[in-house]
Amino acid sequence: MHRYTDYSLLPHNTFGMDVKAAFFVEYTSVDDLQTVLAERRRAGAEDRLLPIGGGSNLLFGGDFSGTVLHSAIRGMMPVAEDDSHVWVKVGAGEVWDDFVAHCVDRGWYGAENLSAIPGEVGASAVQNIGAYGAEVKDLITEVEVVEVATGALRLIPAADCRYAYRQSIFKNEWKGRFIVTHVTYRLGKQPDFRLDYGNLRTELEGKPLTLATVREAVRRIRDSKLPDPRKQGNAGSFFMNPVVERPCFERIRADYPSMPFYEVDADHVKIPAGWMIDQCGWKGRALGRAGVHDRQALVLVNRGGATGAEVMALAEAVRRDVKEKFGVEIHPEVNYIV
Ligand code: EPU
Numbered sequence: 001m002h003r004y005t006d007y008s009l010l011p012h013n014t015f016g017m018d019v020k021a022a023f024f025v026e027y028t029s030v031d032d033l034q035t036v037l038a039e040r041r042r043a044g045a046e047d048r049l050l051p052i053g054g055g056s057n058l059l060f061g062g063d064f065s066g067t068v069l070h071s072a073i074r075g076m077m078p079v080a081e082d083d084s085h086v087w088v089k090v091g092a093g094e095v096w097d098d099f100v101a102h103c104v105d106r107g108w109y110g111a112e113n114l115s116a117i118p119g120e121v122g123a124s125a126v127q128n129i130g131a132y133g134a135e136v137k138d139l140i141t142e143v144e145v146v147e148v149a150t151g152a153l154r155l156i157p158a159a160d161c162r163y164a165y166r167q168s169i170f171k172n173e174w175k176g177r178f179i180v181t182h183v184t185y186r187l188g189k190q191p192d193f194r195l196d197y198g199n200l201r202t203e204l205e206g207k208p209l210t211l212a213t214v215r216e217a218v219r220r221i222r223d224s225k226l227p228d229p230r231k232q233g234n235a236g237s238f239f240m241n242p243v244v245e246r247p248c249f250e251r252i253r254a255d256y257p258s259m260p261f262y263e264v265d266a267d268h269v270k271i272p273a274g275w276m277i278d279q280c281g282w283k284g285r286a287l288g289r290a291g292v293h294d295r296q297a298l299v300l301v302n303r304g305g306a307t308g309a310e311v312m313a314l315a316e317a318v319r320r321d322v323k324e325k326f327g328v329e330i331h332p333e334v335n336y337i338v
Contacts, residue, residue, distance in 0.1 A: 001025065001032045009064065013055035014118060015311065016233025016302045022047070023067040028093075030073070030144075030181045034151045040067075041151075049148065050337065051179045053123035054095065057235050061308040061338035071122055073181055076102055087141060089184045092122030096129070099185075104211040108187035110139050112211050113194055115218040118229060118236065122180040126170040128163050132218055133197035137163035139185040143170075145178035154178070165270075166240050166333055225296040233302030234293065238315060239273040239330045252326055273322070273330045274298030280321040290314040312336065 007024035010016065027033045040049075048066030052058065073091035076099060080087040086108055090099055096119050103111045113134035119127075124136045125143045140158045147154060156178075162169040170178060193214060195201040203217040227234050241262075244252075249269040253259055256279070262270040277283070277297035284294035289306035291314070293299040300311055300318075315332060322330050 001027050001036070007068070009055070009060065009068065012052060012068070012070065013058050013060060013235075014229035014233060015059055015235050015306075015308075016229070017060045017306075017308055019060045019063050019308070021050075021064045021066070021068040024070070025067060026070045026072050028072045028074070030146060030153060033069070033071070033073075033146050033179060033181065034153075036069070037146065037148060037151045049176070051122075053092070053120035054118055056118035056229065057123065057127060057334055059235065059308050059311055059332075059334050059336050061312065061336065064337060069179065071120070071179075071181065079184065084189055085186050086189060087184055087186050089144075089182050090121045091182055092120065092180045094121045095119075096121055096124050100215070103187055104215050107211065108189065109192050109211065110134075110187045111185070112214045113197075113200075113218055115215045116222050121183050125161070125180050125183045126168055128166055128168050130166065132200050132221075133194045135163075135165075136185075137161070137168075139187065140183060141186045142184040143180055144182040144184075145170075145180050147178055148176065153181070165243070226299060227293055227295075227301055233306070234299050235334045237274075237298045237333050238300040239277075239298060239319075240333045241270050241273050242328050242330050243268050243270045244328055248328065252328075271326075271328065272298070276322045276326055276328065276330070277318055280318070280325055282318055282321065287314040287317055292318065308336075308338070 004024040007021050009019050009021055025036055027036060050064060050066060051069045071093040073093045075091040077089045078086055079089045097116055099121060100111045100115050113132040114129060114136060117129050117131060125140055128135055128137045143156045143161060145154050145156060193209060200217060203221055204213060207213045243264055246267055246269060260272050260275055264270050274297045282292045283297040285292050286303055288310040289303050290311040291301050291303045293301050300314055319330055322328060
C-alpha cells in the first residue's frame with residue numbers, strides 16, 4: 001500500500017488537469033482497502049472519498065481536498081469453465097485493454113469490440129463501457145465490492161447492477177456506497193462476432209475473421225477518430241448519446257433526413273450527440289484553451305493548459321446550442337469532480 005499527501009493527479013486524469021489531491025492511497029489487495037476504510041472509521045474521517053480507476057472519465061474542477069483511492073488490485077484468474085464459456089475473475093486495478101488483449105490471446109470471445117477503451121477493470125463495471133455494438137454488461141456475471149461504511153465484502157450479481165446504456169446502480173442509487181475490487185466476466189469459447197455497428201464490417205473486408213483482426217479493426221477505427229490522451233488531453237466521449245421519444249426523433253428527422261440514429265425500442269431512439277454537436281458547427285472550434293475535437297465532435301479536448309472550468313464552460317456552450325437547435329438535452333458522460 002502507498003500513501004501520499006499533496007499528490008499530483010496529473011498522471012491520473014486523461015484530461016491532463018494539473019491538480020492535486022490532499023491525500024492519495026493506492027492499495028494492492030482487498031485487505032489493504034479494508035484496512036484503509038477501518039482506519040478512516042476509527043479516526044472519524046469526514047473528508048470526501050473518491051475512488052478512481054484510470055481517470056479516463058473524470059474532469060477535475062480544481063484541487064481535490066479529500067482522499068483519492070486507487071486500486072492496484074491485479075490478477076486475471078479463470079474461476080470456472082464449461083464447454084462453451086470461461087469465467088474470469090479480474091482485479092479492479094487491471095488495465096481494461098490488457099484484459100481484452102488477454103482474452104484475444106487465449107481465444108475467448110466477447111471483449112474484442114471493446115478493444116482500446118481507456119480505463120481500468122473496476123470502472124468498466126461502474127460505467128458499463130460500450131463500443132461497436134457491445135456493452136460490458138453482457139460479459140459481467142458478478143461484481144465484488146467492499147462497502148465503504150462497514151468494510152464488508154459483498155458479491156453483487158450482474159442482474160442486480162441495474163445496467164443500462166452507460167449506467168449502473170454504482171453510479172446512481174448506490175453512488176459512493178461501494179468500491180469495486182474484482183469483476184467476473186464470462187467469455188465465449190466459440191466464434192460469435194458482432195460486426196454490424198458502423199463501419200466495422202467494411203474495415204474487415206478482405207481480411208480473415210479472427211479475434212485478432214477484429215481487435216485490430218476496432219483499434220484502427222478508434223485511432224482514426226479519437227485523440228490519443230497522451231498527446232492531447234481528453235476523456236473520450238464527453239456526452240452520452242441522448243435517447244429520445246419517437247415523436248421527437250420524427251420531428252428532427254423531418255428536417256434532417258440523413259441523420260444517423262440507433263433504434264432502442266418501440267418508443268425510443270438514440271441520436272448520436274456527436275452528430276448534433278457537429279451540425280451546430282462546433283467541430284474543431286475552441287473556447288479558451290478547451291476545444292471540440294476536429295474528427296469526432298463528441299470529444300472535448302484540452303488544447304494545452306485548460307482548466308476544468310474552461311472545459312465545463314465549453315461543455316455548457318455546446319449543450320445550450322444543441323438544446324436550441326434540436327430541442328434535445330444532452331448530458332455529460334464524464335464525471336465532474338468539483
Ligand atoms: N458523427 C458526426 N459527426 C461527428 C461525430 C459523429 O456526424 O463529429 C456521426 C457519425 O458519422 C456516425 C454517428 O454520428 O454516423 C455516430 O458516431 P460514432 O460511430 O463515432 O459513435 P458515437 O455514437 O459518436 C459511441 C460511443 C463511443 C464508441 C462509439 C463506437 C457514446 C457516448 N459514445 O460514439 O464511446 O466508441 O459509439 O461504438 O455512446 C466513449 O464512451 O468514450 C466512447 C468513445
